[in-house]
Amino acid sequence: MxxxxxxxxxxxxxxxxxxxxxxxxxxxxxxxxxxxxxxxxxxxxEIDGFGASFTDSAAYLIHQVLDGEQRTELMSKLFDPQDGIGLSFLRNPMGASDYARTVYSYNDLPENGTDPELSGFSIAHDEADIIPLLQQALKLNPEIKLMASPWSAPGWMKTSGSMLTGQLKPEHYQVYADYFVRYIQAFAAHGLPTYAVTAQNEPLYEPQHYPGMLMLPEEQLVFIRDYLKPSFINHGLDTRILCYDHNWDRPDYPLTVLEEAAAEVDGVAWHWYGGAPAAQSEVLAAYPGKEVHFTEGSGGEWIPPFEQAFSNVMRTGIEILRNHSKSFVLWNMALDEQNGPTVPGFGKSTCRGVVTVNQQTRELTYTLDYYALAHFSKVIRPKALxxxxxxxxxxxxxxxxxxxxxxxxxxxxxxxxxxxxxxxxxxxxxxxxxxxxxxxxxxxxxxxx
Incomplete structure (x- = not known):
């Protein structure tokens, strides 16, 4: 038996x-x-793992709002393969996302300033909450893989002069590639290796009220092929580069990038807010051997009843894996009772965290996303086929x-x-x-x- x-x-x-x-x-x-x-x-x-993101908001709630005993229990339940569910894949925003208390990059300058040498580069913001949690997670589960995605380049590198809206100026492609290198090196100095990066989160969406950056496929392939990959090679970095990082409904985007930059791109990252998971298999069939990753899917109040929301994560997670993904990553690891904090001016948030940390009562609640992730992560371990x-x-x-x-x-x-x-x-x-x-x-x- x-x-x-x-x-x-x-x-x-x-x-x-x-x-x-x-x-x-x-x-x-x-x-x-x-x-x-x-x-x-x-x-x-082969599977890499399951997880979510220590956004600025999530890291603040877990590291500062919870007390030490609550935090120890939560981190164990999230990352310990025996006592918890053994999450093993984390996506780190490079600077502010929509779920951050302020808009920040690692190289913010006064208006009209430039810093092509990146002399002001600093990850001090992440050293407060994000890095200690990542280090604790890796101690609990050494098999964790970390990836990173920017929502925007620093404003001074962009056509808008701001982290909101705009595109990367061609004259700053090289300094932005250097920015990625500095990020990877700085995290490595804290014992945090970066397995993979994407060139841009949701490159076809230009939000008006939180950090974002339009990056058309023709721009992305040039940035990766001619600047990012050569910079990684020059600095001896083996961090993988994933293209796209957006919804299933536009497989033409990664296909365009891969057509010109297949040698420089290691795989494709996908989100679930449009289209169907079969797009993952469609692109893989055109470019066999490239990694497939599912890097963001948030549940929220737009699927309000419990059963429908839980069913959505289970049903979609199974289909994501059946369509060759090596990872299944939800969005915020934690949000508060208002589904925040969010950047100023964001408006009403409807997203759901893996856990809820009530800022008023400091109560910790495990959401349906925790239990849905558990169904995958507890039994399917890293390097499973x-x-x-x-x-x-x-x-x-x-x-x-x-x-x-x-x-x-x-x-x-x-x-x-x-x-x-x-x-x-x-x-x-x-x-x-x-x-x-x-x-x-x-x-x-x-x-x-």
């Missing part, structure tokens, strides 16, 4: 609860309505992996409106049969014999 660990979410009152497999009701094969066949002989991408999995009933979604220790992990979601009796088979051998309520999730870890 294989040793099987099972976790189940069956509605708002039962979230990621470990189930005793021995106490499951005995179900006959006649009652099976969905069979999941896992083929360990067919493998796909995705296995082929097929369902006889399309309403039961599945994804499966083989972990480095030989165990097989499967994440299942019943997307239908009726209870299903599910049989999981590995290489044709029935491993387990159990019932799944409508809109419920199950994660299994089946140890090797």
């Amino acid at each position: 294989r040793d099987i660990t099972m976790y189940q979410s069956n509605g708002e009152n039962e979230l990621f609860v470990e189930q005793s497999v021995a106490q499951l009701p005995q179900l006959s094969g006649d009652t099976v309505t969905a069979t999941i066949e896992i083929d360990a002989g067919q493998t796909y991408q 995705r296995l082929d999995s097929a369902a006889s009933n399309e309403l039961v979604r599945s994804v499966a992996f083989r972990n480095p220790d030989g165990s097989v992990a499967a994440v299942l979601f019943n997307d239908g409106e009726a209870e299903e009796t599910v049989a999981v088979k590995l290489q044709g051998e029935e491993v387990l049969t159990f019932s799944m309520a409508p809109k419920s999730a199950v994660s299994l870890k089946v140890d090797s014999k």
Whole structure:
């Protein structure tokens, strides 16, 4: 008999609860309505991990608003692979994003100032809250990979003269590449290696009320090919470069970049706010061997009822992984009771954090995003290889992996409106049969014999 660990979410009152497999009701094969066949002989991408972002807002809430005991408990529950859910992929904004208390870069200057030597470059802002949390996370889980994405270049490098709106001036392409190098070197000096960067967060969106920078594909390919990659080579940096970092609905953008800069680009980063995850596979088919990463998806009040919101993360997460992504990264690690803090002038925020830190009461609450991430991260570990999995009933979604220790992990979601009796088979051998309520999730870890 294989040793099987099972976790189940069956509605708002039962979230990621470990189930005793021995106490499951005995179900006959006649009652099976969905069979999941896992083929360990067919493998796909290697997983890097699951996570979210220590935005300025999230880091402030966790590092300054929570007390030491709460923070220790939270960090363990987030990152410890045994005592927590073992998150292992973090995306760091390079400077301010929409979720920051102020608008800042690492090289802010008075109006009309320039600093081509980057003599004023400093990551002091991040040394207050962000870097201590990243260091603590890495101690809890040394397998964590860090990536970084800028929302904007410093204002003096842009056509707008501000971190809001505008484009990168061509005469500043080289100094901006140097800015990336300085960031990577500064974080490395704190024991924080940067696995990958993207050239620009959401390059096709030019927000009016928070940091952003329009970067057309023709601009991005030149910046990466002629400035960023050569600068990494000159400084001996092995940090990977991912292009795009925006929604599934514009696969033409990464295809344009890769057509001219395939040698300099290591992969493509995607968000979920438009289009469908199949875009990931479409671009990979055109450029095999390039890494696929899912780098941002936020839940929020636009999907208000609990069931719909939880279902969205589970359903979409499974499809993201089935479409070759090596990572599944949500957005803010923490937000407060007002879904903030946000940059001044942002307006009403509707995003949801992985946890909520109430600034008035200092209460810490784990949101549905925490439990949804748990369904993936607890059983699918870094360097796991995705296995082929097929369902006889399309309403039961599945994804499966083989972990480095030989165990097989499967994440299942019943997307239908009726209870299903599910049989999981590995290489044709029935491993387990159990019932799944409508809109419920199950994660299994089946140890090797």
